[in-house]
Amino acid sequence: MPPLLRMEGISKRYGGVRALEGARLECARGRIHAVLGENGAGKSTLLKVLAGVVKPDAGTMELAGEPIALPGPAAASRLGIVSVFQELSLLPDLTVADNIGIIDPPRKWGLTWGPIDQRAQRRLAEQALARVGAGDIHPLAPVRDLPLSRRQMVEIAKALARNPKILLLDEATSALTAADVAKVFRVLRQLRDDGLAIVFISHRMHEIAELADDCSVYRNGCHVESFVAGSKSPAEIIEMMIGREHQSVFPPRPKHEPSEPPAIPPALRVTKLSWAGRLRNIDFEIRPGEVVGLGGLDGQGQRDLLLALFGALTGVSGSIAVNGKQVTLSSPQHTNLRGGGIALIPEDRKTEGLMLSMSVRDNLSFAAIDQFSRFGLIDRSAEETAIASMIRLLSIRADGIDGPVAALSGGNQQKVVIGKWLMTRPQIILLNDPTRGIDVGTKQELYQLLHALAADRAALLFYSTDYAELIGCCDRVLILYDGAIVSVLEGDAMTERNIVAGAHNLATAASAPGEVAP
């Protein structure tokens, strides 16, 4: 008998970036299948292909031996493939009941095209909610009024209400409380016993140990190995997840002077920083000339931390001191502090970093425009000089500075984003995954630039999803898990194994005492 689901040779590229390369997945009725891999291994893309959200460039899919095509999420849903996504697919303005019955609600008078039967739909919603143990959620409540953890339960109830044959969960438990996780697991086991195939991605190793029947490990978009859960130790699994075939070469780090005079206050000291339940009691400091890495799995609060330090969040508690002085950061503009400001190199350069249709010149000088303007008028010659020196420093390859920045290659665009902030001569530089999606050569140049900036006494906080990069560039790496720092790795303890273990919140010899996530 063929397996319920077989995916073979699935490939997907985004521009020059390979997300999946000949990946495969097989899963059977009545089994829970865990999909494992580190950041960028292609797990989410694989599930999105199966959910009909992403169209693969190549590959075949079979459902119970029959080849299938998935032109969209609606088609997948009709075949009984239903997903619970990481980024919620709920409609905030609609009620819980409307969300649960969104696709195929019960109709009045049993007519196929009849109006929606609100009462029946409400009963359906109540049943679905009760089934996942979320009977406390009112079916008429608008989803936007629910806290994140309740919304996630609605999302799961919504998926179950569609009577799936194959249920896909991408980090579906990441926003849940421990009590809800237990309830959801009970439901998932029940569904497995009812004969469903369940495929799930989780970054919590203990959840995988608790729930999975089968595991498949992916790395760099390729399938590495599938095995029955429990037949491999966590250490072996981590080995499979890491084992990279290529190693980036990192420029040698100029040896850091450990004998800082303690009289100099740290460039940045963060104490008990918390925000909206997403960041919890963050404590750390960076001295001038240090590069501190932020590690951990994607989405554990690293981005929020950078935004908080940049002044883009409201309701942040705790304190931030720059050069020993308490500061209140209320907006990115006010972060131009005495002695140099705080710069954030954003992740999404297309929307947060650049004005694509404007010229290289305008993009470079936006943030630092005050430095060469008098009485609101721009001193063109001063601007020219500053831009020329920045283009030299970063070796930006552009045909003249008055062409649109959109015409540049990805790597050169990223250099413009960085250059724009360097023009403000910041003393603290926050980098949000700056090397994502750029070529190897440009990466090398960026690494060298980081060292040059550090040598120039800037303090750098560097978030990267590439662990090798953290090890190659940083003096120290903070590992975040669930919005808290769970370990701090330094010197020889900065190994890929320790970072991956820390990212999964598994104890290592090197882990520092930190708050342990639930």
Added chain:
Amino acid sequence: MSGVSSLRAQDVRYWLSSHRGPLIAAALFVAMFALFVTEHPAGASANVVNTAANKGVLLAFVAMAQTIPVLTAGLDLSVGSVFVMTNCLASTLIAGTPLQVALGVAIVLASGLLCGALNGLVVVFGRLQPIIATLATGAMYSGVALWLRPAPGGDVNEDFADFMTGSLRDVVPFSIVVLAAAVVLIWIPYRRSVLGRAAYAVGSSEQAAYMSGVPVARAKFLAYVLAGLFAAIAGLLLTCLTYSGEANALLGGSYTLSSIAAVVVGGTSLYGGSGGAIGTIFGAFVLRTIGDLLFVFDIDPLSQPLFLGVVLLISVSLGSFRLLKVKKRVDLYR
């Protein structure tokens, strides 16, 4: 959560909070209209009520047309032009025998549907921003109106026109009956249909709607088609009121802008996803009653636009309170 009674209370609370916009607009209208008829020298006579109703219903239909695209987080800047164009068309077709009149009505309504369908095609398949797409098609419809009726005038079956704009038993304005019929026969079934709810879903979050398997394209298309239909009904009523047609681009433009105002006053969010046509109807009535009130209180006609603007600004501001709750400042700029 204990017992049935507390659940009931919660049901009522959710119902009230989801209907807050229309309820406020309705209360506002009732208060303002009561003031108007008490101040009016003729009192609440059938004539006064009928005149007010006819004016209000015209805007109410154009504003209902606006409501549905707005629910999908779109905008239809052509509703005023469709209104004027169908007025011109009706002024040549609503004539002759009852059978000819009936045929004329059908053609006028069908032409509205056609305009809406064109808007929908351009927005959905052309993937143009609704505001630009309908600005362009609106200009086209104004052009068609001029072509249909280069000079104001027309030949309209007066019996039909008087019936449409008169009062049933001299009490209930017939235009109100038409409006109620449109609500019961078109709006409510639409609101309760899967595609109607899909319009709310698309307006609430187009991406999440797509991810959930909602028929996004069909929902948007139907929204613009219905907008065309409602605008055509308004055009028909205008013809009955004036016995003629006029390709008046200024009138179309002012109705388009008033329709957006009525939508907002009626509690529909310009961000899409919440609100509805019932609120819009009261929003339109409120706007029209403001003008009447300024008239009975003898306010200088020259300062009326200023008053109207201030009232609009206040009611539009009420909609942005949610921004105070935003936690990520970046989100304000999305």
